[in-house]
Structures are given as C-alpha cells and as structure tokens.
Amino acid sequence: MSVSKNYAIVGCGMMGREHMQNIALVQDANLCAIVDPDIDSINEAKALAADLKQDIQCFDTIDAMFDTCAIDAVIIAAPNHKHFDIVQSIMQHDVAILLEKPMCTTVEDANILLQIAHDYRPLLWVGMEYRYMPPVARFIDRVHALETGPVKMLSIKEHRFPFLTKVGDWNRFNRNTGGTLVEKCCHFFDLMRFIIQKEPVRIYASGGQDVNHLDEIYDGEQSDILDNAYVIVDFEGGTRAILDLCMFAEGSEQQEEIYALGAEGKLEVKIPAATVTWSPRDKSGIKIETVETSKDALLAGDHHGATYYQLKDFHAALVQGLHPKVGAIDGLRSVQMGAAAHQSIETGLPVRLEFS
Numbered sequence: 001m002s003v004s005k006n007y008a009i010v011g012c013g014m015m016g017r018e019h020m021q022n023i024a025l026v027q028d029a030n031l032c033a034i035v036d037p038d039i040d041s042i043n044e045a046k047a048l049a050a051d052l053k054q055d056i057q058c059f060d061t062i063d064a065m066f067d068t069c070a071i072d073a074v075i076i077a078a079p080n081h082k083h084f085d086i087v088q089s090i091m092q093h094d095v096a097i098l099l100e101k102p103m104c105t106t107v108e109d110a111n112i113l114l115q116i117a118h119d120y121r122p123l124l125w126v127g128m129e130y131r132y133m134p135p136v137a138r139f140i141d142r143v144h145a146l147e148t149g150p151v152k153m154l155s156i157k158e159h160r161f162p163f164l165t166k167v168g169d170w171n172r173f174n175r176n177t178g179g180t181l182v183e184k185c186c187h188f189f190d191l192m193r194f195i196i197q198k199e200p201v202r203i204y205a206s207g208g209q210d211v212n213h214l215d216e217i218y219d220g221e222q223s224d225i226l227d228n229a230y231v232i233v234d235f236e237g238g239t240r241a242i243l244d245l246c247m248f249a250e251g252s253e254q255q256e257e258i259y260a261l262g263a264e265g266k267l268e269v270k271i272p273a274a275t276v277t278w279s280p281r282d283k284s285g286i287k288i289e290t291v292e293t294s295k296d297a298l299l300a301g302d303h304h305g306a307t308y309y310q311l312k313d314f315h316a317a318l319v320q321g322l323h324p325k326v327g328a329i330d331g332l333r334s335v336q337m338g339a340a341a342h343q344s345i346e347t348g349l350p351v352r353l354e355f356s
Contacts, residue, residue, distance in 0.1 A: 003319045008033040008071045010062060010086055011078030012045035013167045015100060019075050020045065021300035022308045024052045026315050033069045035059045036078075038167050062086070066093050073123070073318055076100055079166070080183060081176045084109040088116065096123035096318045098311075102186045102338070103331030105178035110335040117328035125314050125324040126331035129306035130187040130256075131194055132313070135291040136306075139258060139269035139276045143195055147278065148262030151196055154241040155259040156188045159249035162212040163225060172216060172223040174342075180226040180245075181205070181345075182338035188243050189233075189337035190330055195260065198236040199333070204350040205231040205341040211248040231341045271304050 007023055009016045012034045023031045034045050037060045049056045059065040073096035076086055084104045090097055103126050104110040117124050130136060143151060163171055163184075170176045177183035193199065207229025216223040231243040256271040265280040276289045297305035313325055333355075340351040 002028045004028045004030055005072040005315065005318055006030050006032045006070060007073050007075065008035065008065055008069065009045075009075045009077060010035045010090070011076065011082070011100075012036045012041050013038075013077065013079075014164065016041075016075070016077035017045060017048050018301040018303075018307055019077055019311070020048055020052065020054065022297070022311050024054060025296055025300060025308055026311055028319075029311070029315050031056055033057050033059060033065050033071065035062055035065050037061075041167055062089050071095050073098065073314075079168075079170045079176060080105050080178055081170070084113060087113065091116065091120055094122055096125075096314075098125045098127055098314050099331070100127040101129075101190075101331070102178050102182050102335050103328065104335060105176070105182060107332075107336050107339050110332045114328045114332045123314070123318055123322075123324055124328060125317070126326050126328060127310065128187060128190040128326045128330060128334065129303055129310040130191055131326065132306040132309040133271060133304040134293045134309065135269050135271060135274045135276060135304070136191070136256075136258065137309075138289070138291045139260075139267060140195055142267055142276065142278075143260045144197075146262075147264065148260055148267055149264040151239055151260045151262050153259075153261040154192060154195060154239065155244070155257075155261075156191060156241070157244040157257045158184075158188065158255060159244075159246045159252040160255050161250035162227065162247050169218050172213060172218060172225060173221070174224050177225065178335065178338065179342045180247075181207070181229060181231065181341040182335055183225075184247075185229075185231070185243060185245060185341070186331075186334035186338050188245075190326075190334045191258070192233060192235075192241045192243075192337075193330070193333055195258075196235050196239050196241065198239060199355060200233045200235050200337055200353050202234040202350050202352050203231060203337060203340040203344055205229055205344040207231075207245070207341075207345045226345075229341070229345065231344075233337065274304075 212227040213223040227247040293305040297308035
C-alpha cells in the first residue's frame with residue numbers, strides 16, 4: 001500500500017526549485033509548502049508550482065508554515081550560512097529533514113550539529129547527491145566489487161563553469177559558503193570517503209582565485225572565492241586521492257571524470273558522457289559501459305539525475321523508517337576535509353586529520 005508524505009522546502013532559489021521538479025517525479029511525495037523571505041524567489045516558485053500542478057502554500061517564516069501545514073519532511077535548500085540555524089529550528093517539530101550540502105559552513109558548527117543529530121529520532125539526511133548520478137553509482141559499485149583490486153589511487157576532476165549568480169550574491173564570499181572547497185567540493189570529498197571506505201589522515205592543497213569574479217564588488221567588498229585548486233588526500237591504509245578543480249573550464253567536453261586504479265587495472269567514469277570504462281592491466285581489451293539515466297530525471301535538474309535518485313531513496317527511508325544512507329557524520333567529514341584543504345592553501349603546509 002502506498003503512503004503519501006507531505007513535503008516542504010525551505011529556500012526556493014535555484015536548488016530549491018530543482019527539488020520542486022524532482023518531488024513531482026516521486027510517487028506519493030506531495031509538495032505542499034515553501035518558505036522563503038525573498039519575494040522574487042517566492043514568485044518564481046509559484047510559477048514553477050503552477051507548471052508542475054503542485055498545490056503549494058507560501059510562507060516567509062518556518063513558524064508560520066508549521067502553524068498552518070501538516071508536514072512530514074522538510075528539504076533545506078537555503079544559503080549555506082543559514083543551514084545551522086534553520087535545521088535546529090526545524091528539529092523542534094520532529095519531522096524528517098533532507099539538509100542540502102554543505103551541512104554547515106564551519107567545522108565547529110558541523111560538530112555541534114552532529115551531536116544534536118545523535119539524539120534526533122526522525123530521519124536526518126545530508127544531501128550529497130553526486131553519489132546518486134547513475135553512471136557514478138555504477139562506477140562505485142564496480143570499484144566496491146574489487147574489479148580493480150583494492151584502490152591505490154583515486155582521481156576526481158571537475159572542469160566546469162564559474163559559480164552561478166544566487167539570490168543576494170551570497171555565494172560570492174567565503175564567510176557565507178564555507179569557501180569553495182567546502183561549498184562545491186564537499187561532494188568530492190564525500191565521494192572519496194565513500195569510494196575508498198577509509199578515513200582521510202592528511203590533506204595538502206594548492207589553489208587560488210585567478211580568473212573568475214576578480215572585478216566583482218559588492219557593497220565595496222571584492223568577491224574572495226577560489227576558482228581552482230589541487231587537493232591531495234592521504235587515506236588510512238595508504239590510498240591516495242587527488243581533486244583537480246577548475247571553474248573557468250566551461251568549454252570542457254566532460255565536466256566530471258573519476259578514475260580508480262588498483263593492481264588489476266583502471267576504472268573511469270565520465271559525466272555527461274555517462275560511460276564507465278574498464279582498462280585491465282593484462283591488455284585483454286578496454287570495455288566501455290554506457291549507463292542510462294531517466295530522461296525525466298535529467299530534465300529535472302543540473303546534477304545528471306542525481307537529485308531525483310537521492311530523493312527516491314530519501315522518500316523510501318521516510319516511509320519505511322530506515323536510517324539515512326548519507327548521515328550527519330558524512331556531512332561533518334566532508335566539511336572537515338574542505339576546511340583542512342583551505343587551511344593548507346593558506347599556510348602552505350599539509351594538514352593532519354585525526355578523528356576521535
């Protein structure tokens with residue numbers, strides 16, 4: 001028997017509207033409310049809801065929404081620096097929560113939220129949707145099946161377009177985002193941990209703001225976000241990983257490429273090509289697998305269908321009372337790794353990571 005659940009979205013800017021489109025694709029997920037203090041964002045969300053035939057109510061505060069609506073789950077897609085306060089406010093109402101990445105903008109806040117989450121009984125899920133791109137998920141399954149043998153080296157490359165314009169230009173400053181390597185790259189640090197299944201022990205990074213946003217001034221202050229970096233991560237057991245980020249490479253054929261290498265050979269996945277390639281060391285022949293993604297999911301966002309597949313898993317966990325597949329500890333670790341990479345860039349020194 002199907003069970004319908006009522007959803008709300010807090011923050012209906014670009015990512016919030018992507019969640020609106022994907023909720024419309026999930027059976028028995030009913031979007032009934034959005035919360036945003038920005039009237040332009042509210043109006044854009046209303047127009048989208050009309051197109052999607054979603055019957056929503058709009059609010060400018062969280063309290064007003066809960067005073068009016070019966071909500072089962074809330075998706076938090078507000079600006080990064082608002083996450084810490086918003087999630088605690090929503091926790092007062094004992095509803096399931098899908099908290100967009102990054103969990104928080106500072107390690108201190110993320111640690112506090114982890115402790116609060118420990119005693120929170122409803123579902124709390126951190127939105128690391130890159131795990132859910134179907135070609136990436138297939139690649140990870142094959143790596144975990146030890147097709148390469150134990151992974152010795154992992155490489156993640158993202159060559160993409162600059163940061164997009166957001167409401168109030170909040171994403172132009174490190175204090176609001178946590179910094180590029182937290183805001184953008186928490187996805188990739190999460191992927192490293194998930195693929196390797198070990199914890200990081202040391203990070204060394206080099207990066208800068210060399211091309212993008214150099215002439216952007218807001219209220220007399222210049223944007224300070226990095227637009228490129230290399231980050232080397234040593235993991236327990238000796239596996240090494242590297243992130244190669246460039247955000248002035250919008251002409252690239254592939255936006256993301258991930259390589260895993262072990263004693264048996266190399267696996268690689270490319271997005272948007274959606275191919276997983278196996279290159280065995282015995283030279284028996286390269287084999288290329290193309291992984292299909294739902295066309296509706298591809299059209300409902302900018303993350304190669306990942307938002308839809310993540311939301312399906314979140315909804316199933318909500319209905320069945322399951323634990324989150326991406327929890328607060330994953331959110332914390334990704335913030336810790338991004339913050340350590342920024343520290344390494346600032347000091348020119350490697351940063352050791354020790355977790356209790």
